[in-house]
Amino acid sequence: MIRLLHVFKQFRPGMYALEDVNLRLEKGEFAFLTGPSGAGKTTLLRLLLREEKPTRGQVLIQGKSIVNLPAGKIPYLRRNIGVVFQDFKLLPRKTVFENIAFVLEIVGIVGLAQRTRTREVIRDLGLYDQRNAYPEELSGGEKQRTAIARAIVNRPAILLADEPTGNLDPDLSRDILQLFKSIHLFGTTVLVATHDLELIRSFPRRVIRLDGGRLVADTDTLDRRSVPLSI
Ligand SMILES: Nc1ncnc2c1ncn2[C@@H]1O[C@H](COP(=O)(O)OP(=O)(O)O)[C@@H](O)[C@H]1O
Ligand SMILES: [Mg+2]
Secondary structure, eight states: OOOEEOOOOOOOOTEEEEEEEEEEEEOOOOEEEEETTTTTTHHHHHHTTTTSSSSEEEEEETEETTTOOOGGGGGHHHHTEEOOOTTTOOOOTSHHHHHHHHHHHHHHHHHHHHHHHHHHHHHTTTTTGGTOGGGGSSSHHHHHHHHHHHHHHHHEEEEEEEETTTTOOHHHHHHHHHHHHHHHHHTEEEEEEEEEEEHHHHHHOOEEETTTTTEEEEEETGGGGOOOOOO
């Protein structure tokens, strides 16, 4: 589903944001990506979205290399990937309902199907009372849930989250993790970048640890699936 082969990413000479990273995530797997600030977590997620290209190495999604994907094909790649960013990136002039429905419009789901699916996800995420509110009127937790609703409304094959519980109180963090678990139960491959060890402890799953751009630990390393393959 997701595969990195000898991936290097260099933003400036002499400094690697990612250095020889090999990783394999199976369809339907749930993994945490952890490590201190500056370890390369966000960079790795951005490579999967083709917001950045590796300096060297291969990135494969669903068996296909995305490194040299033509610009015109990038939107198709991103349709398969739901993303929750740390700063939410909600559209300020759109309501909660519109922020979510907009994602479906982009992929050509309009009319009744668009409204029905948007209502469903609004209900699932407990946002019914906020459906007509604008982002600036929402609390941190409500913004977070709107961002998650938007990431999953399209039922993506992959869900990436970058520090999704940053700045939230522990109760809300647990709720968000609960949502990720239920998304995962429907077969979505989930990768959550976080340095919140409490969060990881509360849901023991595969943990991939980066430090200084290197993959330094993977609780899955005893499993043959994570053995780096050479190309
Ligand atoms: N666009 C960029 N330009 C230059 N350096 C960058 C850029 N993005 C990330 N970096 C550097 O790459 C390293 C890894 O950053 P990042 O992936 O954001 O780490 P993390 O998300 O684990 O905190 C850091 O040293 C950071 O300064
Ligand atoms: Mg980061």
